[in-house]
Amino acid sequence: MQRHSPRRSKALLLISLAIGFLIPLAGVAQTPALPGLGMNQAKKILSDLDDLGNFPGKDYSALFTIVSEKPGEKQSVTQVRVFRRDSKKQFTILIMLPEVNKGQGYLREEDNVWFYDPTGRKFSHSSIKENIQNSEAKNADFTSSSLSKDYDIQKISEASIGKFPVWVLDLRAKNNEVPYDRMVLYVRKDRIMILKQEDYSVNGRLMRTTLFPKYVEVEGKLLPSQILIVDEINRGEKSQITMAEQTVEKLPDKVFTKAFLEQVNR
Amino acid sequence: MNTILPKIALRNLARQKKRSFLLGGAIAFGIMIVTLINGFAGAFIENVSENFAYLMAGHVFIQGSEKTDSGRRLHVIRDGSLIVEAVEKTALPYSFATKSSEVAAMIIFEGKSIRQNLTGLDIANSTFLKERLVLKQGSWEQSMAPDALILSEKVAGKLNVLPGDRVTASFQTITGQNNVADFTVVAISVDASIIGSVMTYVNLDYLNAFLGMKPGEYMSLGFMLPNLKDASEFSTALYESMKNLGMGLFERSAQDDSGSATPFQALMRNQNKETWEGVKYRVFTIDDVLSQAKQIVLALDSSSLIILLVLFAIVMIGITNTFRMVMYERIREIGTMRAVGVQRREVRSILLALVAMGGLSLIDFGMDSPAFLIMKNGHLSFFLPPARALFNILVISLLTILAAYFPARAAAKMTPADALRTMK
DSSP, X not given: OOOOOHHHHHHHHHXXXXXXXXXXXXXXXXXXXXXXXXXXXXXXXXXXXXXXXXXXXXXEEEEEEEEEEOXXXXXXXXXXXXXXXXXXXXXXXXXXXXXXXTTOEEEEETTEEEEEETTTTEEEEEETTSBXXXXXXXXXXXXXXXXXXXXXXXXXXXXXXXXXXXXXXXXXXXXXXXXXXXXXXXXXXXXXXXXXXXXXOTTSOEEEEEEEEEEEEETTEEEEEEEEEEESSSTTOEEEEEEEEEEOOOOOGGGGSHHHHHHTTO | OOOHHHHHHHHHHHHTHHHHHHHHHHHHXXXXXXXXXXXXXXXXXXXXXXXXXXXXXXXXXXXXEEEOTTSOEEEOBSOOHHHHHHHHHHTOOOSEEEEEEEEEEEEEETTEEEXXXXXXXXXXXXXXXXXXXXXXXXXXXXXXXXXXXXXXXXXXXXXXXXXXXXXXXEEEOXXXXXXXXXXXXXXXXXXXXXTGGGEEEEEHHHHHHHHTOOTTOBSEEEEEOSOGGGHHHHHHHHHHHHHHTTOOBOOTTOOOTTSOSOHHHHHHHHHHHOOOSSEEEEEEEHHHHTHHHHHHHHHHHHHHHHHHHHHHHHHHHHHHHHHHHHHHHTHHHHHHHHHTTOOHHHHHHHHHHHHHHHHHHHHHHHHHHHHHXXXXXXXXXXXXXXXXXXXXXXXXXXXXHHHHHHHHHHHHHSOHHHHHHOOO
């Protein structure tokens, strides 16, 4: 299997989280403000969020820029162009930065993932179920999770984030195969927009806080354009993901082929 | 025994010390290069095998694998009693068995982090670990603490930790959930090897609790054998014994389509395609894991033989030329010897004894010299299989004698009158 540098693996983790997990969560439904929130309504929010994360019958593409900061280390910048076609479980990722990895890419179709390295002009294959070596990311992270299917709502409360009143949904995993055993979502009351998300370990330690400060509207859907991930275990480590050029326009079929990855490097 | 001929050969050798030394030096240099390549190649595989055996706590391993409804594979042995029964039925000896669990973790301390393999062992009762791991700081007594952690000095340096410091490890449970555990650094070990520096040891039960395993469960059972060479026989017998007990087993002879993977990788990949219920076991050896390393050694050995032949093709030309010169320098002496009744065969023998004495003594020098360069307890080590050394000596001796044979035969064939008349 192809080995990855820790830096690129970190980038992959962030990309995977962004395209496979965070965006679905961070979708925004244009629903009216809710005066109070019962359990059924809270479940409906989760279900809506699951639906909003998918682009049925449509494609998705964007330019992701990931800026990672680690204490005592230089800031690292990774830029990738992402193409998704959920209806066929396909994605293509092209690495634009850093320069040393430029031209490398990933292609997914069903359970297969191919990595392309322009230096050797070769593809290497792995399964969606195999780990991305040397990283916290798993290829399975690229698949979207289902909040309503995987989590129970343990508790509903109210709070404020900045000037926005939010519902605080405390979720517990229904099974032990989802990445986080507990998640706390801070959803805006007026638009069911996620502003903050906390992920907890199996033994209840806060591992990561994710903030969604900026959104853009794409064909009637509000999608986050900036995500800030703060590592709560290793204090001082954080990443900022900026998504630009987001579109759900139809992509040519050739984008999801090996030939495309080879062609863009010529 | 005729001692006159070797004496004459020795005298002739001593007459031209500089030339003899240069000629022998060329032979010695050639054999030294080849010996070095063979020696490092041999040491490489020996060291890698030994290090892995030490790091993985065994020569033969058994791992359990379960498949969940969602298709996720869980690496866990929940009940090892059947394995123990299977081992007892083989009646094959082993030095000790070690239960272990391992997970890739990020160890974090005050803003610094490093990726390590956390290996859970029963540290208090692990005699092999105490024998092999040299502690630089801290003590084994403190390792009795449940949350004890022993890491290498290189890693300790990177994290800037000392015994007594509390570190946090972030990893995934056997079902893939993120989890966090705190450990206390109780000891810092001397870096045994490059591979050793990625290993961090913790207590098995403590680690298992955070990995989502119940008490008594573990991931791998390793058997350390009296000799690495017994691994294949032991694993085959154990596999058959487990099969006879009706235990679910993965095919051992699995081969990857590309042919590039090690048998262990092929085994793992084939498992990804399989579906099964309950627990299935895989049996593998250090050799299965290290087969690619062995291929490198094989390639190095083959290359060294080619280098040996090329070097000696060059050296042979030198030897032939030198002996033609020796023959012409001694031509009147040869003529005189032949005139007083020395036989052709004896003249040839004198010249061949000359090359044999000079060459072989320096072959020995060439074989021995690399030994001075090798550190005994450092990372650089040297092992030359005796059979390989003998083979090298044989090849070089034959080539050297062959190179000297033709000038010697030409000298022996000369008639005494011709030899005495010749002025060169």
